[in-house]
Amino acid sequence: MLHKFGNTPSELTPMRQEWMALLARAPHTLLNDIVKPYIESKQTEWLRRPETGLMMIQARVGGTGERFNLGEVTVTRCALRLGELDDPSPVGVSYVLGRDHQHAQLAAAADALLQDASYYVDLEVQLLEPVRQFLKQQQTSRQARAQTTKVDFFTVAREVSSGDDGEVS
Amino acid sequence: MKSQELQNVIPGFTHEAFGSQAVFRTSLNAMSYPGRPLEIPLDCALPSLGHGAAAALLLGLLDSDTTLWMSPSVREGDAGPWLRFHTGCQVSDDVNNAQFIWVAHSDSLPQISSMMQGSEDYPDQSATCIIEIQDFDMESEELVLQGPGIDGNCSLKVLGLPDAFVEQWQNNHRIFPRGIDVFLTNASHIVGLPRTTRISRKAKA
Numbered sequence: 001m002l003h004k005f006g007n008t009p010s011e012l013t014p015m016r017q018e019w020m021a022l023l024a025r026a027p028h029t030l031l032n033d034i035v036k037p038y039i040e041s042k043q044t045e046w047l048r049r050p051e052t053g054l055m056m057i058q059a060r061v062g063g064t065g066e067r068f069n070l071g072e073v074t075v076t077r078c079a080l081r082l083g084e085l086d087d088p089s090p091v092g093v094s095y096v097l098g099r100d101h102q103h104a105q106l107a108a109a110a111d112a113l114l115q116d117a118s119y120y121v122d123l124e125v126q127l128l129e130p131v132r133q134f135l136k137q138q139q140t141s142r143q144a145r146a147q148t149t150k151v152d153f154f155t156v157a158r159e160v161s162s163g164d165d166g167e168v169s
Numbered sequence: 170m171k172s173q174e175l176q177n178v179i180p181g182f183t184h185e186a187f188g189s190q191a192v193f194r195t196s197l198n199a200m201s202y203p204g205r206p207l208e209i210p211l212d213c214a215l216p217s218l219g220h221g222a223a224a225a226l227l228l229g230l231l232d233s234d235t236t237l238w239m240s241p242s243v244r245e246g247d248a249g250p251w252l253r254f255h256t257g258c259q260v261s262d263d264v265n266n267a268q269f270i271w272v273a274h275s276d277s278l279p280q281i282s283s284m285m286q287g288s289e290d291y292p293d294q295s296a297t298c299i300i301e302i303q304d305f306d307m308e309s310e311e312l313v314l315q316g317p318g319i320d321g322n323c324s325l326k327v328l329g330l331p332d333a334f335v336e337q338w339q340n341n342h343r344i345f346p347r348g349i350d351v352f353l354t355n356a357s358h359i360v361g362l363p364r365t366t367r368i369s370r371k372a373k374a
Contacts, residue, residue, distance in 0.1 A: 047180055047254070079175075079254075091176050 019114050019128055023107040024096045026131040031106040034127045038119070039082060039109045047079040047091060050101035073097060076104040082112050090115035174250040179214040181228055181255035188212040192229025199352065199361030204314040204325045206305045206358040218246030219273055220301045222354040227299065231269060233257030238267035240276035267296060274301040278331040281341050284349050292346040295364075299352045303329030305360065316366040324371065325360065327353065338368050 023031070052074060059070040076096050083089040092112025096104045110127065113119040182188025191210040199207050213228060215221040231237060231252060236259045239249060249260050261267045264279045272278050278300060287295035309328040312335065341348045341364060348364035
């Protein structure tokens with residue numbers, strides 16, 4: 001079981017929180033295409049190699065009510081630093097659903113790069129925006145698919161007739 | 170843990186499983202042969218303050234169920250966040266309730282009797298204390314060790330042992346099966362002193 005470690009939510013800037021969430025859900029191919037060229041020239045110093053474990057996730061009844069343990073999910077996490085030791089660059093962290101170690105590595109590398117303002121501008125356009133689009137599209141298509149199964153229940157109102165029931169005696 | 174501390178964390182064992190197993194094996198040997206200095210494999214980046222052997226030993230022994238107390242001069246350094254990150258241990262301010270105690274060379278030793286001693290039923294619930302000393306095998310005070318794991322008696326020369334340690338240790342031995350276990354460390358070696366070991370000062374000739 002992975003024990004809790006890392007930044008408490010209040011310490012993360014909302015921006016970093018958002019991009020970490022995006023990176024965790026980004027499609028693998030997109031991450032691979034965009035992030036890989038950036039990190040090829042850099043050395044990866046591992047603080048924590050990708051490791052897979054279980055995490056208890058909690059939910060609230062009806063979205064707002066009491067908390068309860070929903071179940072355990074498989075999570076892969078890692079932490080790394082890009083570049084050389086004498087040049088302290090930011091630490092990148094990722095927590096990704098599933099067992100894809102490479103995804104975790106790419107997401108952590110992207111997190112490290114995004115904390116550097118000079119990379120942020122480029123990556124925002126090349127990476128984050130496409131991921132947002134992808135997730136939006138995914139949601140829309142999922143919604144559309146669900147929509148087709150929607151059933152409208154209605155009661156057929158009995159037609160009001162004047163006089164008798166139409167039965168001829 | 171604050172995000173600033175995370176930015177300064179250094180790597181742990183090069184290979185987590187092998188590194189911690191090698192450290193654990195060495196600590197087992199040290200406890201099996203009290204008084205014998207053993208070289209500890211330093212297969213990890215080391216924090217800036219404190220002895221490397223003490224840091225590596227703790228990195229191998231701690232896990233998320235343990236609490237660690239550090240003496241003031243190591244607490245100031247980067248060792249705390251480093252151990253917390255790699256092992257998940259809780260860093261505690263309360264020496265009386267810590268399962269592992271790390272006393273830096275420049276700090277005074279807290280009273281051994283105030284540390285967790287375990288109970289008669291659960292003597293395992295006692296503290297393990299890591300005390301940094303200057304060096305072994307020097308022209309310095311000679312201690313005579315007796316007890317399980319020692320054939321007859323053996324001598325241990327320690328430079329920089331806290332003054333009251335021998336007297337406090339005798340009290341620690343008296344309350345057996347309760348009592349703490351100690352590792353003495355210099356920069357690269359550790360010496361195990363389980364609670365069963367009797368220590369006396371060698372009479373000056």
